Amino acid sequence: MQNVNLCAQTPVLDEIRNVAEGWINEIDLFALHSVENGVGGPFGAALYLYNSATKAHEMIGEMMGNAVLSTGCGSAHAEDRVLHSSHIEILKDRLAQLAPQKDQLYLVMVSSAESCPACHSKEQIVARDLMSCGLLDEGHFIVVYGATYQDTAEVAGFHDAPYFEDIQKDIGDGLIKVRHLDVADSPADIRQALAQSDQDSCVIVQNGHILSCGHDNLSPYAPFASASYLTIQSACCTQKDQGVNQPWNLRGAVLYTTQSDIGPLTYTECQWANISAIIQIKNTARSSSTEARGITNQTLFKIVGTPDYSHPDSAICMMKLDNFANLAQHGWKNRLEQIGDSILYNGIDAA
Ligand SMILES: [Zn+2]
Structure with a gap:
């Protein structure tokens, strides 16, 4: 284009x-x-x-x-x-x-x-x-x-x-830390959750517990229903259902993702949810699509x-x-x- x-x-x-x-x-x-x-x-x-x-x-x-x-x-x-x-x-x-x-x-x-x-x-x-x-x-x-x-x-x-201002910085230099982890070295429960789909998948972990897990559900009518977008929504909904005060605040939770290249949709959704770190899981044999x-x-x-x-x-x-x-x-x-x-x-x- x-x-x-x-x-x-x-x-x-x-x-x-x-x-x-x-x-x-x-x-x-x-x-x-x-x-x-x-x-x-x-x-x-x-x-x-x-x-x-x-x-x-x-x-x-x-x-x-x-x-x-x-x-x-x-x-x-x-x-x-x-x-x-x-x-x-x-x-x-x-x-x-x-x-x-x-x-x-x-x-x-x-x-x-x-x-x-x-x-x-x-x-x-x-x-x-x-x-x-x-x-x-x-x-x-x-x-x-x-x-x-x-x-x-x-x-x-x-x-x-x-x-x-935060998204103008190079990824990893901003408020949200970005790290890599080989799938073989990732915790078993996270590996298991990510393996539920062959689409790009995310897991949100808060205080050592899995709060939500989600998978890409992109479609012609939902062009930004990515795993990260849906998993963050799901985590906020879970907190709302649990009666947590300010359910939109995931309080420094960590997002694990199979997305091989973090885009601004994932990053900015993490900003709003107060996610402290994104961990990219490597070698999961997924074929990640770009956000746009x-x-x-x-x-x-x-x-x-x-x-x-x-x-x-x-x-x-x-x-x-x-x-x-x-x-x-x-x-x-x-x-x-x-x-x-x-x-x-x-x-x-x-x-
Ligand atoms: Zn907005």
């Missing part, structure tokens, strides 16, 4: 920017209601298809909000929910129906706030998948957002910037670690909207002041 980051100003992108201002205000109101009803954090997102010839647009699926509290999973952000398999199924079916108009179609992900690196990884994975399938033209996946990391920190008190189609995990790391989606290999064009009211984050701030408590969670300790 060639350089597809075509976010130079074009008349179509100007049109999308204008129409997206209406969409993002609706999303902001939706997120504000979520806050006022105590459902989740002050974030919302939605996917739209825009036809540059007819100027028609449609929402794919429904608006989604942050679901960290309801799912117990620290990366269940609005963008993650919007890219859920049920939405990808609707999207792919719709794009297939509209194939004759493909060159006029733009997919626009509108998020009330700048995506964290985990969500950005998922966006790049989905964009490349759609383009590789021939459903979307290169340069036609647009991400639009309102609040920057700085706004989100100053207004709502969430700190995404440390995650971004057509590029190495190392390149995907570079793409996600480059500000403003501006890496030459980015499959996404990003636009920041000015004049964004950011009602939800201000509502969140007011609510915290009223209740005098916070359930803020950032995975990485700000200290």
